[in-house]
Amino acid sequence: MSVTKQEIASDKVSDAPELVLDIADLSVSYPNGFLAVEDISLQVAAGEIVGVVGESGSGKTTVGLAAAGLLPVGTSVDASRFRVAGTEVSTLKPKGWRALRKTQVGMVFQEPLAALDPTMTIGKQVLEAARQVASTRPEAQKEALELLDLVRLPEPKQRFNMYPHELSGGQRQRVVIAMALAGKPKLLIADEPTTALDVTIQAQILDLLRSMRDTLGLGVLLVSHDISVVSNMAERLVVMLNGRVVQSGTLQQVLYDEPEPYTLALRAAIPNVDAPPRSLFEIPSYEVN
Amino acid sequence: MNYTLKKPQDDTKKPQTKKRFQDVNVSLIAGIAIIAGLTLLGVVMTFWPLNNPSLSLGGRLEGPSARFWLGTDDIGRDTFTRVAQAALTGVAVSIAAAAGACMVGAVIGAFTGYVSGWPDKVIMRVVDALLAIPSILIVLILRLVLGTGVWQLVLALAFLYSPSVVRVIRSTVLVTRRSDFVALAEIAGVNTPSILLKYLLPNSLPTLLVQGASVGSNAVVLEAVLSYLGQGIQPPQPSAGRMLYEYTKFMQTSPMLLIAPAMVVFLLTVGWNLTADGLQRALLITRSGVKK
Numbered sequence: 289m290s291v292t293k294q295e296i297a298s299d300k301v302s303d304a305p306e307l308v309l310d311i312a313d314l315s316v317s318y319p320n321g322f323l324a325v326e327d328i329s330l331q332v333a334a335g336e337i338v339g340v341v342g343e344s345g346s347g348k349t350t351v352g353l354a355a356a357g358l359l360p361v362g363t364s365v366d367a368s369r370f371r372v373a374g375t376e377v378s379t380l381k382p383k384g385w386r387a388l389r390k391t392q393v394g395m396v397f398q399e400p401l402a403a404l405d406p407t408m409t410i411g412k413q414v415l416e417a418a419r420q421v422a423s424t425r426p427e428a429q430k431e432a433l434e435l436l437d438l439v440r441l442p443e444p445k446q447r448f449n450m451y452p453h454e455l456s457g458g459q460r461q462r463v464v465i466a467m468a469l470a471g472k473p474k475l476l477i478a479d480e481p482t483t484a485l486d487v488t489i490q491a492q493i494l495d496l497l498r499s500m501r502d503t504l505g506l507g508v509l510l511v512s513h514d515i516s517v518v519s520n521m522a523e524r525l526v527v528m529l530n531g532r533v534v535q536s537g538t539l540q541q542v543l544y545d546e547p548e549p550y551t552l553a554l555r556a557a558i559p560n561v562d563a564p565p566r567s568l569f570e571i572p573s574y575e576v577n
Numbered sequence: 578m579n580y581t582l583k584k585p586q587d588d589t590k591k592p593q594t595k596k597r598f599q600d601v602n603v604s605l606i607a608g609i610a611i612i613a614g615l616t617l618l619g620v621v622m623t624f625w626p627l628n629n630p631s632l633s634l635g636g637r638l639e640g641p642s643a644r645f646w647l648g649t650d651d652i653g654r655d656t657f658t659r660v661a662q663a664a665l666t667g668v669a670v671s672i673a674a675a676a677g678a679c680m681v682g683a684v685i686g687a688f689t690g691y692v693s694g695w696p697d698k699v700i701m702r703v704v705d706a707l708l709a710i711p712s713i714l715i716v717l718i719l720r721l722v723l724g725t726g727v728w729q730l731v732l733a734l735a736f737l738y739s740p741s742v743v744r745v746i747r748s749t750v751l752v753t754r755r756s757d758f759v760a761l762a763e764i765a766g767v768n769t770p771s772i773l774l775k776y777l778l779p780n781s782l783p784t785l786l787v788q789g790a791s792v793g794s795n796a797v798v799l800e801a802v803l804s805y806l807g808q809g810i811q812p813p814q815p816s817a818g819r820m821l822y823e824y825t826k827f828m829q830t831s832p833m834l835l836i837a838p839a840m841v842v843f844l845l846t847v848g849w850n851l852t853a854d855g856l857q858r859a860l861l862i863t864r865s866g867v868k869k
Contacts, residue, residue: 389765416762468764
């Protein structure tokens with residue numbers, strides 16, 4: 289599929305809040321033939337947080353990876369429309385992805401310790417990311433410190449020369465977020481950003497993500513299995529099951545107004561401290577047909 | 578029941594952390610000590626020799642004495658000084674060969690592991706082919722092509738051992754390249770050479786060091802074999818392999834002439850192997866948390 293510059297330009301004018309991620313009928317099958325995602329559609333506008341929830345194996349992570357162009361070599365991606373920050377990406381070559389991601393896409397992974405190189409100081413890692421967009425080295429240096437300050441890493445100057453293992457989990461995740469923001473992206477993909485953190489730190493990181501969205505006008509794709517995290521954060525929600533979208537819409541619609549049975553089951557699976565003791569709710573297995 | 582608050586203990590004094598014997602990396606210390614000791618001995622004997630090793634100072638095939646600690650050879654040269662110099666040559670050649678093999682092997686291995694696709698397939702088939710040919714054959718051919726100097730020997734050994742380094746480094750890079758931090762670097766737009774040099778190679782360094790030490794051990798033996806065959810270090814420069822060849826005929830009358838160079842090869846090999854073992858314990862096993 290070829291998209292002319294004019295089409296992209298006209299898109300930007302017509303869509304009131306710019307769509308930073310626009311997916312229609314996306315199917316992804318892995319090299320081993322496994323169809324991980326089938327005919328899903330979702331949009332993320334600038335300044336909006338869209339949550340993708342679903343159980344393990346529902347394809348939610350695949351959607352996140354696809355939006356960052358990080359699917360393994362040999363994966364087949366098929367979509368009638370797949371735009372990241374206005375650029376059609378379904379036919380993009382690795383080189384094009386590289387250029388696009390540098391300035392348009394940021395990513396935050398689940399395990400902050402794995403997302404940081406153990407052999408490099410955190411300052412150097414952020415610097416490395418900042419250098420890709422800064423014109424000079426001193427400028428990148430300044431930019432890296434500002435980024436660490438922006439994500440509210442305490443005492444960034446002292447921590448600049450520390451290694452990842454010297455920081456706490458929450459501090460590490462802040463560094464990862466700083467790296468994700470280095471290219472001033474329009475789209476931030478957060479794949480289970482708080483799953484590896486304990487509850488109080490979780491709240492801090494979510495708060496940080498929300499404030500980054502507010503100050504930088506990011507569109508955030510928040511992928512999580514934790515429906516309570518997502519419902520605290522997202523304006524719109526996409527519920528996935530077995531590679532398909534079960535339901536999507538605003539948070540109110542999906543969770544309260546007209547929930548599908550599967551969404552109800554997800555909600556019922558959240559244990560409630562105030563409720564009388566009972567055995568944990570088990571989500572029945574659904575079949576998609 | 579009566580109970581009181583436990584009195585706060587004075588914990589300003591840090592508990593003595595006594596190092597247990599099993600925590601000391603004996604292999605690493607012993608290995609490095611052996612190699613360093615032989616190097617030191619060789620350096621001393623090269624610059625301030627007990628007896629000039631190229632001159633016939635003693636009688637023919639003398640036994641050990643106060644002047645000639647390990648006796649003399651068939652033309653009256655001091656065995657001890659010659660053996661010590663041979664040890665230094667062995668250390669130098671094996672370190673240079675290991676360093677060369679590691680540099681070439683690491684760069685190629687990291688490249689082929691990261692880029693994958695057809696370059697990977699081509700390089701790995703070449704590596705397979707090189708590993709399939711007996712090493713002595715490759716080195717003999719290289720000696721014919723390159724010539725007989727010491728540097729040519731180092732070059733030949735480095736070439737010979739780089740495929741094994743390529744193998745090992747490629748396998749670690751295959752694991753590292755899938756990690757989240759490499760993905761993040763890619764998202765940020767870091768280019769391929771930087772990812773190779775700044776992210777993948779540093780993470781392969783522990784493996785590289787261990788492999789390098791085991792290359793050193795192999796290089797010592799092969800250098801001795803080559804010198805024995807007359808294709809290694811050329812006389813008059815002393816080398817253990819050459820001495821073993823020349824003095825075989827005196828095995829019954831002056832066994833010290835054979836024992837001394839054999840000990841040099843033995844000690845160097847043990848030294849390298851202990852170093853490799855110790856490095857593995859210090860770097861690899863601790864990292865994955867298997868130690869203790």
